[in-house]
Amino acid sequence: MAAVMQVWWLRSMLLLSFTYDTSAFYVPGVAPINFHQNDPVEIKAVKLTSSRTQLPYEYYSLPFCQPVRITYKAENLGEVLRGDRIVNTPFQVLMNSEKKCEVLCSQSSKPVTLTVEQSRLVAERITEDYYVHLIADNLPVATRLELYSNNRDSDDKKKEKDVQFEHGYRLGFTDVNKIYLHNHLSFILYYHREDMEEDQEHTYRVVRFEVIPQSIRLEDLKTDEKNSCTLPEGTNSSPQEIDPTKENQLYFTYSVHWEESDIKWASRWDTYLTMSDVQIHWFSIINSVVVVFFLSGILSMIIIRTLRKDIANYNKEDDIEDTMEESGWKLVHGDVFRPPQYPMILSSLLGSGIQLFCMILIVIFVAMLGMLSPSSRGALMTTACFLFMFMGVFGGFSAGRLYRTLKGHRWKKGAFCTATLYPGVVFGICFVLNCFIWGKHSSGAVPFPTMVALLCMWFGISLPLVYLGYYFGFRKQPYDNPVRTNQIPRQIPEQRWYMNRFVGILMAGILPFGAMFIELFFIFSAIWENQFYYLFGFLFLVFIILVVSCSQISIVMVYFQLCAEDYRWWWRNFLVSGGSAFYVLVYAIFYFVNKLDIVEFIPSLLYFGYTALMVLSFWLLTGTIGFYAAYMFVRKIYAAVKID
Template sequence: MHNYHVIFQIFLLVFNFACNHGFYVPGVAPVEYKKGQKIDVKAVKMTSIHTQLPYEYYSLPLCLPKNGTIIYKSENLGEVLRGDRIVSTNYEIHMAENIKCKLLCHKKNDPMNWNVEESETVASRIEHEYFVHLLVDNLPVATRIINQETSEKSIEQGYRLGFMSKGKAFINNHLKLLLKYHKHSQDSYRVVGFEVETHSVSKDDLIFLDDSCQFPLEPRPQLVNEDTGTKLYFTYSVEWGESDIQWASRWDIYLGMKDVQIHWFSIINSIVVLFFLSGILTTIMVRTLRRDIAKYNSDDDIEDLIEETGWKLIYGDVFRPPPKRMLFAAVIGNGIQVFLMALITIFFAMLGMLSPASRGALMTSAIFLYVFMGLIAGYYSARLYNTMRGKQWKQAAFLTATLYPAIVFGKCFVLNFFIMGKHSSGAVPFSTMMALLCLWFCISLPLVYLGYYFGIRKQPFQHPVRTNFIPRKVPEQVWYRNVFVCTLVAGILPFGAVFIELFFIFSALWENQFYYLFGFLFLVFCILVVSVSQISIVMVYFQLCGEDYHWWWKSFIVSGGSAVYVLIYSIFYFFTKLEITEFIPTLLYVGYTALMVLTFWLLTGTIGFFAAYTFIRKIYGAVRIDLNSVKTL
């Protein structure tokens, strides 16, 4: 019965996804409150798409908690790397109890007094359109936006710190917290909605009545005075409302699948690409290759076939080890590590187990998966290195364990200094950097060595033909078989299969949007694997037909051609979608995008290499050759 229950639960999850509703993290229980029970309001950070530099909530002179002690919530690795610094705030809300107007942290005759420097800092954040992100019961705050022309409603994550008018900054110093609850039982309530309305209220328009306050319907906005300093009050009100929204569906307004038709168009477009490539492959495999192999095997006189041209003539050189075999094995090993990390992470995210409700879970899972996949990467890298007759396996294992992580860590380490110079919460603390180094050197590196130890003791991959002692001369190749041309041609179709989903990923990364379309992403990932494999087979076949047996590195480079288009698209996205003008945010975008392109290149290149390797072993395994007639290595 237990097995049937598990299968039924999985079916429900998949059905939910098919019906375009985001589902919640399995195993996360709702928190139930009694009427009047206090609910904590926490602040996460401040973000802006113009600077890409997050800041802590208390990086500005805002209202501190009454006891003066800032309480930080414990954070996981992913939250720290995202720049989240979850802290307590001074807002006091109680379940199902409204508050008309209340001072946040002042007395009636004691407004907050910002000096000139503090006022300039606040004005600069407002000018850069910073958003403040709050949490209630782990539910992020949202601001509802109504398009005046179309009357369409949409939401923004967080609320705007302020607004600019005629070159002056005004701060939103009054928040109307709009909360919704679902009545689970007679005396049990659950939080199912958290929105905010912002107002800018001049301190001169506030009227104090005992412990409460009020202001006109259209108050004068509160100016942030950069010349003489600013005096102001922070106030808030709370309005509760009952809702029919179930607790499991409370994230729907954030995770609602907008533009689903676009995603389905992307899937259909990708499937058309697959059919196109499959048609080419069918032509090669069924017509050309089958005819060639049948003719080759039916002819008893091998000498007569020497006059032929094409892939059949280079059987004695096709498995000749490539130059820089240690580097090649290391690159492929890192590609395997990235592939397994991406596949497993996207799969579990598709099942709803890495929901945005679990902040930082996606990044934390990806990092730990990459670390532990070092064992498998080391094993297959070792077998490949052994197949290429490599002898220095310990050096090869070290190169595999350090090549890609060293590039990532080195670049992030340098960028981190620039972020620290801006005092941003996006700067990774020294303790976290040491923890990442420990993960690398104490877990990942030993696992790669362990994988290499077992892999090097296994038999090499078996090749159907032996390699000649004397290498065959490669004839001069036509211009369209150049590596650069082949890379550009090979990258078009796989990129066409993923570019729509790439737009949403970039929006999530650089515009602080939630990304939860992992079902679509998993389908696109599978299509990417198939399309890259197919294009790699086609390009390698044409290369072999030109009697060029230097396919090892070329299959990897050409298969990663879609990474070139990802780079071009990222440049296009920067100039058309983002409004970054400062040097450090631009440097961050360039640096992190370069790492993304490198990772994508490793991923697709490794997929393409293994597809080409499998294809070559199959076609030469189908050819009957007199191995005794040639001298072999």
């Protein structure tokens, strides 16, 4: 059910472009390409990736065969930030045309000679478990893995073949301290024949791109002067070893096989989108939803009944002159809206949180509708960057109005702080990490012109919009607090141990983290293990649950604090509401230790650097959600009681 719902969203958007009318509407980036018999199907290279190093490299950073003219595709912002460098390759593939075996970059049937330095580099990349990523008609190549398992239901225990796919293909493999290179690629391309009229030529559409990588040593490949070759039969060949201490001679070869498929063009991404176990994902999310809504319902009932009782007691009028002595949260009514320390920084952080909230909500919703599908490379990250810039007007407006409510006066300085505090931290960390990536000559390093473009977007789009929103927010009437603030602050009694700030963070973070930690695993897998993430319907549901749980837990925590006669709730509630970010950090450390095989310094630095940015952003997001929920709650309860 879940898999059908998720894939249906993507199909519905792709089907907008799947029509025979020449005046059809096409979703940008996902329009189908029709091929005729023997039309060239271009094979392009994207990059080399490894989950062990987290450093992508360009395809031609290794001594692969090169075409006569190397042409790089003009990438969008998201592709550049992801480290994609799409470039043409010398593979000659024609639609529905078989090729037994062809030799690449060979002159007069002479093998390719790798120098000692090149051999050492190739061997290093193989031992670091690098994958090669190619695309054909914008479809990424996938390696077919056939796993066999015993059938327990049958008496003879026949082995069932379970077919799985992994993204890209392995550069090579190691065996007993020897290193072998996959120098032969068997391409298997599937096409769907389009129904045409009798007097028209058949058209084809590519619907799947697979590869079977093989390692075949030089002596086992028979070549001729026409750049054709003959593969050894059966298992009579030995793999092509790469000795990093000397020169190596080898052939780069490939073969092409075409198969007709019933899969239509609109469904061609199903193979890639079902690489993860969606069924387990579905049951895990349902389990989290049920538990969180059950706990949320209990919390809501308890807090509502308690509040009704408190408000009834506070508003009870006695005929006796000696009225009941005030106690509990009503006792601090004269201090509860007293402005906190550093109101400019608090409002700036909350403004950035509003900016993040608007950006994330729109991105997830649009992606859920299928408009940011994996076929539009880099569209998700590009959309997120531009939306964050344009959402600065909302962040500035909310920060400006809150700053005025907190008796602030320097609105220009507050607007500058809002526009630069969080983005400045993000840019600073990314710049430092980018310097290390530059040192490794990785394609993941953001080029200098792109960094200049991002700075221009920051100071040319985001900063003016934040100032504009801050100006109108500061001019607007401040939030109307229901009670007056006393001139002299009252003394705060000594607090119990469980009212400690760090204890509150631990307590408040459990419920929101429990609502989303299942989804966190799939997000981390997509980021750090180069997997596709497309379950945005699940993510939207989890985001709604996260908003509800953060709001409820922040209300409970601020109620306990006010009942303890501690009116300094502004900063504390913002910090405590973001407590689930602490658990995200703990989970990131657990994922690093148990799921990833990273041992070098720079990959570890990259992981924890980008994880720190994720934790900071998540803390701002959840802290902002909890703060505004608690602020509305406090205003509501003090407006419901009679204050003399």
